[in-house]
Amino acid sequence: MKKTLIFLLGVLALIIGWLHLETRTQTPSPSGWSLSTLLGDAPEGFERVTAPVPFNFPADHAAHLGFRNEWWYFTGRLDAPDRELGFQFTLFRFGANPPGDDSQATPAEASSAWASDHLWMAHLALSDGGTATTPPRFYQAERFARDTLDLAGATEQKWWLKDWQVVATDTGWRLDAQTDEFELSLDLVPTRPITLQGDQGFSQKGPEVGNASFYYSLTRMQATGQVVLHTPKAERLSVEGLAWLDREWGSGQLSDTQSGWDWFAIHLDDGRDLMVYRLRNLDDSMSSFSAGVLVEPDGTTHHLDHSDFVVAPLQWWTDSMGVAWPTHWRVTLTEHDLSLITRPLFEEQRWRQSVAYWEGAIDVFDAKRSRTDGENASTQVGRGYLELSGYAGRETPRRRASQKRPTQGE
């Protein structure tokens, strides 16, 4: 009797097991897009950055389609009546095929406009430092497009991806971008001349010929405008502050031996602007191609090489995915008598879109007038932005290094 019952229950269990297998559904896994094929070594045929060339403005504000990678990178700190904010707007261009390469081309008689040679990516972020009653919040959005149907592009007068755009004005630029969660409208007026990074804009990033980029910056722009928040509650904030623009283009500029970078852009209250980047080797040591610039209020520039500054992490923050990011730093420029401690406006400024990095607003303190630990630094001497790349474990070192903004901050 028992045996029969056990047998029948066994058959029933088998049936249920079979049915259970049938009801399993395949859930698509998160994309984890890394665009490695587009961001790896630049194929032959792209132009290389091998020596300084004279810049020509406003022509050089437009896209340089002969090069593999290019970006227009705005960051800035803003003040609203009741809170501090930070923003980032970045437009990236990636060349899919070298100019004149028709190997993938389709017959001209019926070729699709979508068979494009250039892919564009835009990142838009807002760091809301919070008020006395609301916690800080990091907003982020990402978009992609091809340079078809006028969906994306960069001319002397306009840089855009779909409805996110920067348009030249009489005094500078006007940035307009909106997402479901927030809107940003800013007038950006340069208060200093263009700074050419490296050797007259030629920025060497690695040991080999071509491991370099053309790089210029507008280190201090007056920013005024509006921030509109749709969530958690609708708010319209009038804002003003300072912004920074980095422009860079090149092809395969990074070395295989580099794993990432830490990049700082700081507006000091005394009127000076400081940019330093530490390129990290695979063993986490500082690459000798690390560099920076210190801009005086009158626009005079002091170029810094790796021996002119020291950056050291003071404190790490671990995100919900278990990745540790060094968000507190000490930055020392002995020759210029600067010893700074940087602290994030808040920790959670990590990008969770297709590219994993931390980019956020930071406050800057004078280390000499503070105790040694950054948390208690009390004399604020400036504000700025920090970018940390190559810490998320899923990327290979080579990919991490070349993933985005290879030169900025390296």
Next chain:
Amino acid sequence: MRLLALSSQRFIQSHPGQWLMALIGMAAGVAVMSGVWLMQQALLGSLELATAQLVGQSTVRVQPTAARLPESIYRDLAIQPGSPELYPLVEVNVRVASPDSDVTTPMRVLGIDPLSGIGERHALAGTAIAGTLIGSSDAVVINANTAKQLGASVDDTLVVEQASRRIALDIIAIVETSPGLDGRLIMDISTAQTLFGWVGYLSAIEAPLSAKAWLDNQPANGWVVETSAERRASAADLSRGMRTNLLAMSLLALAVGLLVVYAVLSFLLVQRRKTLALMRAIGVTQAQVVMGLGAEVMGLALLGGGLGLIAGTELANALLTLVSAPYAAIYQVTPASVVTPTWGLYLSLWAMALVMALVTLASVFKEAFQVPPGQLARDHSGPSGPPTPWARWAVLPAVAGILILLSATDLTIALAGLFLVLAPLSIWLPKLGFWGLAHLRHHLGDGLIKRAWLMLLSARHRLMPAVSALSLALALSAGIGMMVLGFRGAVGDWVERLLQAEVYLTINNEPITQEIENFVVQTPGIEAVSSVRRARTSSGFDVLSYQLPPQAWAGFEWLSVAPSLGSPQAIPAAFESGQGVLITEPLASKQNLSAGEEIVVITPKGPETFEILAVFRDYASEQGAVAIDDGLYLSLWEDPLKDSLGLYFDSDDIEATLGEIKEGLGSKESITLTTRQSIKDQTLNVFDQTFQISWALAWLVGLIASIALISALLAIGIERAREYATLRALGLSPKQLSRLVIAQTLGMAVMAALLALPLSLVIHTVLSAIIQPLAFGWHIEWRLPLMPWAVTGLIALGIGLIAGLYPAWAIQKTPAARLLRSL
């Protein structure tokens, strides 16, 4: 209770064959029902499953009002301030050629922008795939199910046929996805546009559901917005007729399956009467007896139902394969290659099978309940079979069914009416059959046949369920066959009449421009040209822009004409002057419209009201269409393109004229010229494919009915063992005895077939005259094809023969002495 359980176990062990039959009957019924149910879900889900895999659940879709969406619309929307994430799509139906045979499989090209929706959960996980897709001019990604279906692997070349083109694609990756992407060839949008003639156009734009409000606020010119819920509803509506028919057939299959269970269990009860009576004598209560039997039935239903669900899942997959080609051709949607069941669905079907088994066996329980203690003799007149009061009261549902059928305005209600009519008929007809047999016995002499006859008659109560099942199954097959053949004839006639032009010109998946049309019109040898352009509207039906020369008007069969026109002769002039529109019969049925009334059509310039000049016969689409003169269409839609041209020749040398056209349009390799006959053949081909599934189901029902008959006859064989033994002892040879048994089964099968004839006429008439018009909106002229009757007769003979062979063999094999001893 333990005693009862032990008795059950011993009984089951001593009658494994019959329990197996009951199990198979249960499983087969549940299998057909769940198979059709699961397949339906897959068909319904196939519309949005694919895009859900790529852009997420719950989307809205920007659809073109014409056949295609100019890609500039995508740009215009994408650069608007506050534009939501938009996903451009190019979808093209193609056929994939098999490397080793002429067989082609319908599939759907899905041209996507892999860069859109990157932040979403994306079926194309992994950057290499997307990057390679974008960079290549012939790369395609398929999912594992599709790869299995095609026998393809990475780096293989797929040859895709679209109209007259053959295009080679390179499989760069095979991804694991849910079946939503089955039958989809995923490629970069640029590849799809270039290879399939869609340069400059999109099929649709997908957007998250949250974008609906934003899209609703944009000035729509040439497009409409549909949510996935609306799309699902319209897809459900579109294929409702087809699905309801299938569902009805699956329920019939379950009914037949339950008849099998009933037949077997009622026999088994008879055989256990003695045991049950003994138990009652030693103190087992009536309730305990019924509970014991209930447990047996529950066990049977649980196991049979479970096995049925497994078989049903496999059956659904097989049916999907069968239905995918016609479904793709008719509804422009390629279904998944396998079904995606859920536990909710499985459990509902399982529970339904359990409840139906218990309900069906209520009379068996009642009989068991009434077994008196100590009754040791077998009761040959035992109830079983449909109890008599049922038969008398069954007249009520039959009358109700007829009334419902005559007044039904809803498909489901009409099908319920058909069930109400069929159920009493399936009870009465076997009674009628046995009554006829009883009267025939006097004319049979005193031979073996008469002996067989009498034995059949004495077991008639127990045989009735099996005969019912078989009659019902045969009638269903014949009735469906007659309806399908009648319908096929009607469609053939309709196509023949409709196609008035000699040759039809299309360009593969591209519209025909004014320039091409002008060239064709001016080619020497062309007498006249007709044209058609189909536009989608948000009104729930399509708009057909017709340009018709006088010759083409002969193609219409008018079902009603507006009173203001008086006669059909006045229709062309009124139509061409833009006085009104023509509508198809399905549209008239579905919207309850008639000639002379008005219809509102949503045009790009807003809603317009037109007079309905006439209603014409049309079997092309279930949702119906409005035909508008091309001049009126041009002024409202501002769309000068055409989908196809019909060519009328005034020279005898058609080939020469066609040659000139081909030469003149030489650069357009994709031009296709199709003859009238070839279009007719294609239409009937799609028709035949569509009804393959009906045939398959009819066969399945027949198979289950055969199980019913075989199991009933087996049971009789066992029950009659004493009589057989006596016959053997009296000198009947084993061979003669076998003949006797086979004569019995053949007689039963022939009787079932004869009974099925009137039943099949009822089914055919109801399907053709009531169900089809309600399901699809069109009427079919009633015809009486006799072929299905002939086939049914042959099948019945075959079943009768097969059903008799095993019992005959079993009786032959058993020595007479043992048969006698075992009594």
